[in-house]
Amino acid sequence: MVPSSSSSLLCCLVLLTIGCQFHAVESTVDTIRAVNYYSAEDDASWAIHTPNVTTVIGQHKQKLYHDFIANCHKAVAEHKEEDPQLCSENEEYRMYMNKYQPPSMHNYTKNGFAKIRAPKKMFDLISKFWNANKGKDKTEWPHLTTYHNLWDSPPTVTLLNEDVNEGGGQELMNELFAEAKKVVEEWTGQELRPVSLYGIRLYHNGSILAPHVDRNPLISSAIINVAQDVNEEWPLEVYGHDGVATNVTMAPGDMVLYESHSVIHGRPFPLNGDFYANIFVHFEPLGPKDEPLETYDPDLDLPPYLIPGSGWVTQWRKEHTKGWYEETFDVVKAANVGDLVVLETIAENYPNDLEDKDDLGWEALHLAVKAGHLEAVELLIDYEVDINSVVNDGATALSIARQFLKEGHPITQFLMDNGAIDPLEEDEL
Numbered sequence: 001m002v003p004s005s006s007s008s009l010l011c012c013l014v015l016l017t018i019g020c021q022f023h024a025v026e027s028t029v030d031t032i033r034a035v036n037y038y039s040a041e042d043d044a045s046w047a048i049h050t051p052n053v054t055t056v057i058g059q060h061k062q063k064l065y066h067d068f069i070a071n072c073h074k075a076v077a078e079h080k081e082e083d084p085q086l087c088s089e090n091e092e093y094r095m096y097m098n099k100y101q102p103p104s105m106h107n108y109t110k111n112g113f114a115k116i117r118a119p120k121k122m123f124d125l126i127s128k129f130w131n132a133n134k135g136k137d138k139t140e141w142p143h144l145t146t147y148h149n150l151w152d153s154p155p156t157v158t159l160l161n162e163d164v165n166e167g168g169g170q171e172l173m174n175e176l177f178a179e180a181k182k183v184v185e186e187w188t189g190q191e192l193r194p195v196s197l198y199g200i201r202l203y204h205n206g207s208i209l210a211p212h213v214d215r216n217p218l219i220s221s222a223i224i225n226v227a228q229d230v231n232e233e234w235p236l237e238v239y240g241h242d243g244v245a246t247n248v249t250m251a252p253g254d255m256v257l258y259e260s261h262s263v264i265h266g267r268p269f270p271l272n273g274d275f276y277a278n279i280f281v282h283f284e285p286l287g288p289k290d291e292p293l294e295t296y297d298p299d300l301d302l303p304p305y306l307i308p309g310s311g312w313v314t315q316w317r318k319e320h321t322k323g324w325y326e327e328t329f330d331v332v333k334a335a336n337v338g339d340l341v342v343l344e345t346i347a348e349n350y351p352n353d354l355e356d357k358d359d360l361g362w363e364a365l366h367l368a369v370k371a372g373h374l375e376a377v378e379l380l381i382d383y384e385v386d387i388n389s390v391v392n393d394g395a396t397a398l399s400i401a402r403q404f405l406k407e408g409h410p411i412t413q414f415l416m417d418n419g420a421i422d423p424l425e426e427d428e429l
């Protein structure tokens with residue numbers, strides 16, 4: 001039964017939506033107000049806490065969700081996915097996380113989200129890469145999930161780190177991470193560890209992103225709108241710390257900061273247009289700025305954003321069996337991304353770990369050199385790792401610099417200034 005007042009209510013909402021979007025262009029999210037008042041418990045825009053979508057914002061939402069699930073089941077049968085229960089299991093877990101993860105999380109901001117302009121340097125780098133690589137996007141996921149309607153409108157991605165993509169690679173990723181880190185650290189007041197940044201995702205006509213929270217350790221995050229060709233705004237729906245839904249619209253160059261571990265976010269209104277291109281950057285807080293491990297209790301070995309004794313602790317331990325310290329303070333990962341905070345913390349607490357070798361005999365120094373992280377290389381040498389340690393195939397840090405870095409790279413010079421030798425070079429002579 002549709003109440004007779006619903007059509008005039010809808011008309012009023014349409015007007016308000018237009019008004020709100022107009023207002024949003026000039027403002028930060030602090031001043032954006034929800035057009036329609038509903039919270040995650042209402043299951044109004046999608047199945048968020050339960051599969052029972054309500055009619056709060058219209059009866060069509062029930063049908064849309066119902067069709068989404070029916071098409072998921074159909075796609076699972078057609079793709080002969082191994083697990084016939086995939087759709088329902090995925091949905092159960094997504095809603096379980098929505099319900100139980102946020103209340104167990106520490107937050108670092110008042111609202112949980114904000115919209116700003118991306119730093120100019122960052123957006124220039126992104127635009128240059130985008131313009132050089134338009135049309136080279138490939139399907140992002142080989143397997144079905146219920147986060148996206150992959151069966152109708154699969155997102156595609158242009159990877160930042162693929163050498164086939166012009167201007168892509170480690171150097172671009174390093175610069176983008178560094179720019180985003182400054183912004184998100186200022187917003188959260190936390191010392192952040194880079195966790196994920198991989199490419200430009202393109203959503204296409206009809207695309208839906210089911211409202212969800214990110215798995216730990218994707219905590220302090222940012223979305224940058226790269227480009228779009230749409231017939232109408234495609235809002236990001238977020239449930240801020242006040243619990244109320246807000247539609248956030250984005251123009252190219254806009255950057256939405258969000259606490260992705262506790263703020264339910266999605267795009268439950270099908271995209272109307274050709275494409276919508278976004279980059280995602282995720283960080284993990286290690287503690288207050290300049291005091292990374294201040295809240296860390298080795299006896300509990302939990303991440304600082306998880307409330308000790310809260311409901312999510314059991315689930316977290318199930319999924320992170322190594323415990324927080326060992327999982328996070330991983331010398332190989334830190335060297336690969338040039339994470340100075342993590343490297344320094346390891347150096348201060350477990351200095352021997354700095355010279356751990358992987359299967360190929362590579363140490364943090366070799367990895368940091370290959371990835372082009374000058375400051376990480378300097379830090380490792382400051383902490384007196386052996387500058388001339390040799391990997392299994394006989395290369396040293398200097399050999400690796402000569403093989404993988406551009407000629408005249410400051411790392412090569414730094415190594416030579418500090419007494420590095422290159423046994424491979426001598427062999428060739």
Ligand SMILES: *[C@@H]1O[C@H](CO)[C@@H](O)[C@H](O)[C@H]1NC(C)=O
Binds near residue numbers: 013017034
């Ligand atoms: C968000 O936008 C959708 C689609 O226009 C609308 O139905 C919904 O009421 C809006 N929600 C909020 C919180 O403004």
Ligand SMILES: *[C@@H]1O[C@H](CO)[C@@H](O)[C@H](O)[C@H]1NC(C)=O
Binds near residue numbers: 050051052
């Ligand atoms: C969904 O609705 C059905 C029928 O109205 C009800 O039996 C069921 O308990 C509801 N499920 C949840 C999780 O609220």
Ligand SMILES: *[C@@H]1O[C@H](CO)[C@@H](O)[C@H](O)[C@H]1NC(C)=O
Binds near residue numbers: 107241
């Ligand atoms: C963090 O935010 C989530 C969702 O907004 C909320 O459920 C939770 O209670 C907040 N945590 C604290 C410690 O206030």
Ligand SMILES: *[C@@H]1O[C@H](CO)[C@@H](O)[C@H](O)[C@H]1NC(C)=O
Binds near residue numbers: 205206272273274
């Ligand atoms: C998007 O899909 C709708 C429904 O199938 C269709 O009517 C519309 O023309 C499509 N738009 C674009 C830009 O492809």
